[in-house]
Amino acid sequence: xxxxxxxxxxxCIIAHIDHGKSTLADRxxxxxxxxxxxxxxDQLLDNMDIERERGITIKARAVRLxxxxxxxxxxxxxxxxxxxxxxxxxxxxRSLAACEGAVLVVDAxxxxxxxxxxxxxxxxxxxxxxxxxVNKIDLPSAEPERVCAEVESVIGIPAMDAPRISxxxxxxxxxxxxxxVKDIPCPKGDPNAPLxxxxxxxxxxxxxxxIIYVRVVNGSVKIGQTIxxxxxxxxxxxxxxxxxxxxxxxxxxxxSAGEVGYISASIKSIGETKVGDTxxxxxxxxxxxxxxxxxxxxMVFSGIYPADGAKYGDLRDALEKLQLNDAxxxxxxxxxxxxxxxxxxxxxxxxxxxxxxxxxEREYNLDLVTTAPSVIYRVTLTSGETVxxxxxxxxxxxxxxxxxxxxxxxxxxxxxSDYVGSIMDLCQERRGVFKDMKYLxxxxxxxxxxxxxxxxxxxxxxxxxxxxxxxxxxxxxFMGYAPSKLVKLDVLxxxxxxxxxxxxxxxxxxxxxxxxxxxxxxDNIPRQLFEVPIQAxxxxxxIARETVKAMRKDVLxxxxxxxxxxxxxxxxxxxxxxxRMRQLGSVExxxxxxxxxxxxxx
Amino acid sequence: MNxxxxxxxxxxxxxxxxxxxxxxxxxxxxxxxxxxAVIRNIxxxxxxxxxxxxxxxxxxxxxxxxxxxILSAADIADDAEISAEVNPDSATPEKLRDFKSAGINxxxxxxxxxxxxxxxxxxxxxNSGQAVKAVKNAQRAGxxxxxxxxxxxxxxxxxxxxxxxxxxxxxxxxxxxxAYMLKVEEGTPLALDEKLLExxxxxxxxxxxxxxxxxxxxxxxxxxxxxxxxxxxGYECRHNLKYWRCEDYIGIGPSAHSCYDGRRFAVPRxxxxxxxxxxxxxxxxxxxxxxxxxxxxxxLRLSEGFEISQAxxxxxxxxxxxxxxxxxGLLKINNGRICxxxxxxxxxxxxxxxxxxxxxxx
Numbered sequence: 001x002x003x004x005x006x007x008x009x010x011x012c013i014i015a016h017i018d019h020g021k022s023t024l025a026d027r028x029x030x031x032x033x034x035x036x037x038x039x040x041x042d043q044l045l046d047n048m049d050i051e052r053e054r055g056i057t058i059k060a061r062a063v064r065l066x067x068x069x070x071x072x073x074x075x076x077x078x079x080x081x082x083x084x085x086x087x088x089x090x091x092x093x094r095s096l097a098a099c100e101g102a103v104l105v106v107d108a109x110x111x112x113x114x115x116x117x118x119x120x121x122x123x124x125x126x127x128x129x130x131x132x133x134v135n136k137i138d139l140p141s142a143e144p145e146r147v148c149a150e151v152e153s154v155i156g157i158p159a160m161d162a163p164r165i166s167x168x169x170x171x172x173x174x175x176x177x178x179x180x181v182k183d184i185p186c187p188k189g190d191p192n193a194p195l196x197x198x199x200x201x202x203x204x205x206x207x208x209x210x211i212i213y214v215r216v217v218n219g220s221v222k223i224g225q226t227i228x229x230x231x232x233x234x235x236x237x238x239x240x241x242x243x244x245x246x247x248x249x250x251x252x253x254x255x256s257a258g259e260v261g262y263i264s265a266s267i268k269s270i271g272e273t274k275v276g277d278t279x280x281x282x283x284x285x286x287x288x289x290x291x292x293x294x295x296x297x298x299m300v301f302s303g304i305y306p307a308d309g310a311k312y313g314d315l316r317d318a319l320e321k322l323q324l325n326d327a328x329x330x331x332x333x334x335x336x337x338x339x340x341x342x343x344x345x346x347x348x349x350x351x352x353x354x355x356x357x358x359x360x361e362r363e364y365n366l367d368l369v370t371t372a373p374s375v376i377y378r379v380t381l382t383s384g385e386t387v388x389x390x391x392x393x394x395x396x397x398x399x400x401x402x403x404x405x406x407x408x409x410x411x412x413x414x415x416x417s418d419y420v421g422s423i424m425d426l427c428q429e430r431r432g433v434f435k436d437m438k439y440l441x442x443x444x445x446x447x448x449x450x451x452x453x454x455x456x457x458x459x460x461x462x463x464x465x466x467x468x469x470x471x472x473x474x475x476x477x478f479m480g481y482a483p484s485k486l487v488k489l490d491v492l493x494x495x496x497x498x499x500x501x502x503x504x505x506x507x508x509x510x511x512x513x514x515x516x517x518x519x520x521x522x523d524n525i526p527r528q529l530f531e532v533p534i535q536a537x538x539x540x541x542x543i544a545r546e547t548v549k550a551m552r553k554d555v556l557x558x559x560x561x562x563x564x565x566x567x568x569x570x571x572x573x574x575x576x577x578x579x580r581m582r583q584l585g586s587v588e589x590x591x592x593x594x595x596x597x598x599x600x601x602x
Numbered sequence: 603m604n605x606x607x608x609x610x611x612x613x614x615x616x617x618x619x620x621x622x623x624x625x626x627x628x629x630x631x632x633x634x635x636x637x638x639a640v641i642r643n644i645x646x647x648x649x650x651x652x653x654x655x656x657x658x659x660x661x662x663x664x665x666x667x668x669x670x671x672i673l674s675a676a677d678i679a680d681d682a683e684i685s686a687e688v689n690p691d692s693a694t695p696e697k698l699r700d701f702k703s704a705g706i707n708x709x710x711x712x713x714x715x716x717x718x719x720x721x722x723x724x725x726x727x728x729n730s731g732q733a734v735k736a737v738k739n740a741q742r743a744g745x746x747x748x749x750x751x752x753x754x755x756x757x758x759x760x761x762x763x764x765x766x767x768x769x770x771x772x773x774x775x776x777x778x779x780x781a782y783m784l785k786v787e788e789g790t791p792l793a794l795d796e797k798l799l800e801x802x803x804x805x806x807x808x809x810x811x812x813x814x815x816x817x818x819x820x821x822x823x824x825x826x827x828x829x830x831x832x833x834x835x836g837y838e839c840r841h842n843l844k845y846w847r848c849e850d851y852i853g854i855g856p857s858a859h860s861c862y863d864g865r866r867f868a869v870p871r872x873x874x875x876x877x878x879x880x881x882x883x884x885x886x887x888x889x890x891x892x893x894x895x896x897x898x899x900x901x902l903r904l905s906e907g908f909e910i911s912q913a914x915x916x917x918x919x920x921x922x923x924x925x926x927x928x929x930x931g932l933l934k935i936n937n938g939r940i941c942x943x944x945x946x947x948x949x950x951x952x953x954x955x956x957x958x959x960x961x962x963x964x
Contacts, residue, residue, distance in 0.1 A: 529952055530930050550930075552809035554951040555829060558782045562608060562845045562859040565866050565887035568896060575955045586926060 005258035006186045007073060010215065011131075012080040012095055014120055015105035016113035016473065020135040024105055024167040024176070025081065029246055031173060032065035032077065061201065062098075062213055062260055064243040064250075069181045077180065078243075078260035080200070082119070090296050090348075093122055094200040094276045097292060098215030098260060101129040101184030103176060104151070108134045108142035108164070111150050111444060114414040114473035120155055130155070131179045132162040138169055146441075154440045187217075189257030194286040195219035195227070197255075197263075197279040202270055204324035208239070210267035211249070213260075214279055217290060220256040221263060226282040230289040234272045235282045236265035270324050296328045298346025299407070299478065300353055300373045300457050301390040303334060303500060304360070305342030307367035307580065307591055312341045318364035319343060322356060329356060334391065338500040338584050339369055344391055347373075350457055369582065369591050371500045375453045378405040378481050392502040395488040398539065405481040406506075407453040410435075413464070415472035417445045422467040430455035431506060451476070452484065454504070489514055491521070491597075492535040492542075496585045501597060514544035517597050524593035527551035532587050604652035604679055605862065606844040609640055609672060610855030611659040612873055615691070619725035619795070622787035624857035624871045625659035632877065636855075637668040639877045641675040643854045646881050649862075651852075652679040653841035655686075656706075662688035666700020673705045683708055683840045685749075690728035690736035698743035708839075709740045710749040710780070716767050720756050723798065725791070737774045747837060749778035754815055755808035756784055757801040764811055765818045772822035777837035781815050782830050783808055809948050816944040827905045829947045846900045848892040854882065866891045895958040902954055907933075907941030916961040923960035927953060 015021035065077040082095040096102065102123040106112055112120075123130055132151050134144045144164045151159035163179060165172040189196075201213040214221075221227065225238045242252040243261040255261040267273055275296070278289035306315045319331050330346035347353040353373060360366050377389045379396055380403040389395055411432070415423055417439065427434070427449045435448040451460075456476065464472050487510050491501035501521075505513055514536035521534050525548050532548040556567055581588040612625040613633060654673065656664075673684065685708040686701055693711060701709070715721060716730040728736075740748050750771050754764055764781075771779055784802065786793050793799070803811060816826055824832035828846065831839065844851050850862040853869065856876045860867040866888035869876065876882055894913060901908035913920045924940050927933050932946035932953060946953055 529927060529932060529949060529956070551805075551949050551952060553783075553805040553812075554949045555783070555947060556951060558785065558830060562851055562853060562861065563868070564845065564859070564861070564891070564896070564900065565868070568888070568899065571899060571951060571954060571958075574951055575959065578955060578959075 005188065005191075008076045008078065008186055008258045009101065009180050009184050010078045010080070010099045010187060010258075010260055011101040011103060011180055011184050012082045012099050012123075013103045013105055014082065014116060014123060014130075015135075016107070016110075016116045019105050019107040019110070019113075019116070020167045021081075021105055024103075024133075024135065024165075024173070025079065027167050027170050027173045028077075028079065028177065029063070029065065030170075031177060032067045062244050063246050064260065065246075067177055067181070070178055071181070075181055076259075077177075080260065090294070091201070091275060092119055093126070093292065094198070096123050096126045096128060097276075097290070098198055098200045099126075099128055100187060101131060101180065103180065104130050104132045104155075105135050105167075106132065106147055106151060108136045108144045108147055109139055110471075111147050112154055112414065112440070114412055114446075114475040116473075117154065117414060117446070118412065118475040124155075129184045130157055131176070131183050132157065132159040133176055133179075134162050134164045135167050137164045137171065138166040150441055150444070187258030189216065189218045191218070191220055191257040193218035193257075194284045195221055195225075195279065195281040196286045196290060197221060198290050199229075199273055199275055199277045199279060201275060202273045202327075204270050205264075208264045208266075210270050210273050210324075211262050211264050212267070212273045212279070213244070213262050214255070215260050216255050216257050218257050218286070219281065220254065221279070221281075222254045227263070227265060227279050228282040228285060229272060229274075229277050229279055230285075231274050231277040231293060232272050234267075236267055238263055238265050240264040270327050274327060296348065298328065298330050298348060299453065300347045300349055300375060301344055302347070302353060302373040303336060303339065303342050303371035303391070304331075304345050304357070305336065305339040305369045305371075305500075307369055309340045311366060314364065315343065315360070315366055315368075318360050318366060319345070321364075322359060326356075328352065336371075336393070336500045338498045339371075339582065342369075346390070350461070367580075367591070369500075369594050371594065372503045372597065373457045374503060375407050375457060377407075377486065377504060379403070380405075389504070392488055392504050393499045395502075395504055398487070403483055404486040406484045406486060408450055408479050408482045409453050409456065409476040410479045411449045411451050411456070411474065411476040413447045413449070413472055413474050414440070415445060415447070415468050417443055419468040419472060420445055420447070423447060423464065423472060426460075426463055426467055427451065430460060431509075450479065452482075452506070453478070454506075487538050489517075490537050491517060492533075492537060493521075493525075493584055493587045493589070494530075494532050495535075498584050498589075500594065510538060511543055514538075518544040518546040520596050521593055522546040522548055524596045525587070525589055528586075528588060530586070603850065605649045606653040606655065606841050606849065606851030607644075607649075607651040607676060608655050608657060608841070608851055608853040608858055608860075609661075610657055610853065610858040610869075611636075611661040611664055612856055613663045614658070614660045615663070615727055616725065617791075619723070619791040620784060620787065622790050623659065626873060629873070630663055632873070633664055633668060635877045636873070637664070637671060639879075639882075640672050640854055642880060643882050644672065644675040647852055648677075649852065650677045650679055652682045653844060653851075654678060654682060654684040655841040657687050660689050660692060661686045662692040662697055662701075666697065666704045669701060669706065670704035678705075683747075685710055685839065685841060687712060688736065688740075689726075690732040691726075693736035693739055695739045695742065698739050698745065702743045702745060707745070708747040708749065709745045710751065710778075711736050711740065711776075713737075713750045713767075713771070714753045715756065715759075715763065716770050717759075717763055720753075720759065720763070723757065724753070734770075734774065737771075737776060741775075746777070748776045749780060749833075749837075749839065750774075750776045752779055752781040752815075754781055754783045754811050755803040757798040757803075759803060759811065761811045761814045764815050768815065768818045768822060768824075772824075778831070778833040778839060779819060779824055780831050781812075781819070783812060812948060813944055825905075826944065826947075829903050829950060843904070846904050848897055848900060859887075860884070861891055864891070865889055894961050898958050898961060899954045902940065902942055902950060902957070903947075905941055907936075907939040909939050910935070911938060913961045919960040920957060923957050927956075 013021045062080040067075045080095050082092045148159045163175040196218040197214040197216045228235045240251045241255045242250045276293040280286045328348050331343040334344040380386050382402045432449040432451040437447045485507040487507045490497045518534050531550045534546045535542045536544040614625045614627050686706045687710045689712045713733045819832045827838050853860045857871045858869045867884040868887050933942045
């Protein structure tokens with residue numbers, strides 16, 4: 001392609017969930033005629049079913065568009081879609097690094113949300129030109145003037161002349177594209193320098209191997225060239241180099257400074273192509289990798305087990321396949337006395353965990369039992385040794401612990417000011433430490449708290465939403481470890497510890513949590529032939545107790561005229577139902593019970 | 603070995619509110635054609651029967667003559683038990699005398715309860731007075747082997763009503779009592795009556811009523827030999843025992859079931875089809891009945907229980923699975939047999955599931 005850099009605009013769209021990012025992207029695609037209308041599917045950029053259903057973007061994606069601007073010239077637009085969720089913060093940051101500008105979409109009635117703000121700050125940190133756009137002006141509750149003023153005061157960029165659009169109706173979308181041309185700078189790389197390209201996404205294609213999405217910063221890349229991935233040192237020969245059409249990849253054979261495109265080079269494993277890594281020429285490498293690369297580390301861990309033990313191999317295959325497309329997913333085999341063979345999996349956050357579970361169940365048709373999510377605790381033993389604990393079962397004997405520490409996060413919450421009281425209550429319940437609060441305008445506040453990660457991994461976001469009638473938004477980043485009074489809470493059924501139900505908790509919260517867990521289990525374990533005592537204990541000390549009463553009646557009393565077959569079928573069905581239960585010692589526990597204990601907020 | 607013969611009589615004056623058995627109200631004029639169809643079918647088998655059971659429906663809507671013709675068509679062993687179910691409202695002295703001379707030697711009367719309110723609620727056509735009279739009529743007609751049906755756990759029912767019912771039956775000197783817990787069947791009028799449903803005994807109460815009934819029956823000399831069946835010694839229903847002991851039986855009539863030649867069969871619930879075909883249509887419901895876990899399921903319904911050695915190399919596993927249940931009083935292991943207690947019968951589905959897993963694994 002011989003577009004020179006002056007005619008290239010690389011940009012992304014920053015928006016809160018539901019503020020209309022995907023709809024705007026669709027309208028832009030239409031206006032640039034990239035996709036024939038018959039190929040249009042709503043929200044084209046979000047490929048995965050789950051993304052469509054949840055209305056979120058999980059993985060960054062990109063597309064090349066051609067735009068005929070009012071100045072008579074044709075421009076190449078590279079639109080890079082970014083995940084909006086806090087779990088995928090690092091991927092956002094890499095996507096931003098591939099752009100010169102960002103279109104900030106703000107809902108005309110709801111204003112700025114925490115994630116938008118976090119991502120906008122991130123964009124400004126990356127020196128991106130931010131183009132504010134006010135969307136959904138067709139809604140009766142739209143207040144574009146107020147929202148523009150908010151953008152100016154909160155973010156500190158001029159916004160009074162921001163395009164007022166309705167992506168849904170297509171109103172003023174062209175104005176957004178003109179702003180992209182005028183306000184966002186063109187890339188200024190050196191096409192003759194050694195190759196330097198940033199990997200901002202990758203995925204596994206079963207025919208071509210790993211496809212990497214890159215932004216070429218300097219130099220160029222072409223078919224046949226030997227490239228080197230700087231973080232891993234791995235070298236590959238380029239098989240294809242080109243750009244992303246709206247529907248297919250287009251193998252142009254060549255990518256040059258300033259361009260956004262893809263490279264395929266028979267790469268077998270996605271682990272070798274880490275997002276954020278730099279691609280360079282193997283013979284003539286650049287001096288330094290591009291800045292900002294870091295390993296992404298899972299923050300939340302949970303045991304995933306096949307409901308049917310015989311499906312262990314299938315689960316492993318499925319996890320391996322998912323990992324091909326998701327380097328942030330980690331897993332290693334573990335065994336549970338209660339659940340048998342499974343995997344301890346690491347996730348970026350709760351949403352990531354839910355998505356993986358859902359994909360395993362939906363795309364790989366697996367029934368899963370998942371243990372309570374845990375964070376990684378840092379424990380210094382009296383011997384001086386430091387261990388990291390991601391599985392409550394491995395928590396050391398308290399007598400051998402010198403210091404126990406838990407991960408802390410910096411959380412920022414944006415909300416209408418009416419809810420400040422309930423948010424503060426919530427954060428306090430979750431052992432949060434208040435840092436500061438500032439008013440964005442008369443009605444909206446931003447609160448900063450330091451919170452233990454283990455207080456937010458279960459249901460913090462849901463609780464926040466329900467206490468603010470859905471108005472508050474939330475973002476967090478990891479800040480480090482802090483000493484904490486931690487205890488391991490065990491659950492005993494019929495006197496036996498169920499390892500899969502153990503978890504680590506702050507001592508002050510153990511009693512209340514223990515009672516709730518015992519109650520939940522009581523509600524979720526069906527009556528059995530014998531009474532089942534449920535106990536929650538710290539060390540040997542029982543702190544909560546419930547009982548599942550013995551079943552009194554379960555009988556097919558009448559059997560008339562010798563219809564044995566029906567009776568047999570009924571019993572077969574009953575036996576079949578038992579297969580969906582976990583046999584823990586002499587107690588049968590339905591899989592739902594494991595999930596139910598995770599949902600403790602009333 | 604001799605087989606059992608079950609003859610289904612799918613006629614009723616009126617359907618009871620709880621009943622989902624195959625029977626049609628107001629089709630009594632069909633009885634003659636029906637009798638002929640039954641006879642054609644019986645002639646189709648070359649078996650000797652040592653038990654015969656007329657069930658329904660309402661067999662007492664048949665005439666003595668019809669019953670006689672049917673029995674004459676069959677090869678019946680000398681000492682055969684020949685039962686007929688009757689409803690109190692059609693158990694007239696004449697009918698019972700006719701049945702007696704037709705060859706019936708055991709009468710099972712659908713009394714259900716002596717509480718007139720309960721009878722009305724169930725949609726029964728008789729009252730308690732008629733129930734008493736039916737027993738006496740049967741005795742006068744020369745029947746000694748008389749059974750009565752009782753229902754347990756009716757809406758609003760108290761345990762005292764049940765024990766009172768048992769006392770009265772004992773006083774009437776019946777020899778056998780079938781005591782069934784009410785089960786609400788889908789599609790019956792009872793299943794649609796929300797007010798009654800709300801007042802049906804819950805599991806706790808019906809379990810209490812059942813246990814009370816079992817001990818009361820025992821007090822009057824009716825020993826339990828099956829989950830729902832109780833008898834004075836020697837008056838156990840031999841026909842019903844065949845079902846639980848995996849013995850052969852042939853069922854005739856729509857909705858009847860059979861087990862012979864190593865298969866189980868069902869006759870479609872279609873009276874016209876039955877009357878108009880030479881030989882009844884049968885559907886195979888099971889190609890390999892009476893396997894180990896089925897025998898276990900059936901035997902555990904009986905007080906005589908299941909002989910552990912029949913489980914072969916699974917015997918030890920079976921014993922191990924039964925041990926904690928024995929500890930909790932749900933069963934007893936006597937002379938190498940697993941026998942459920944009354945408490946065990948109440949949760950027999952669960953027990954059977956668990957024990958049959960032990961004989962199936964590996």
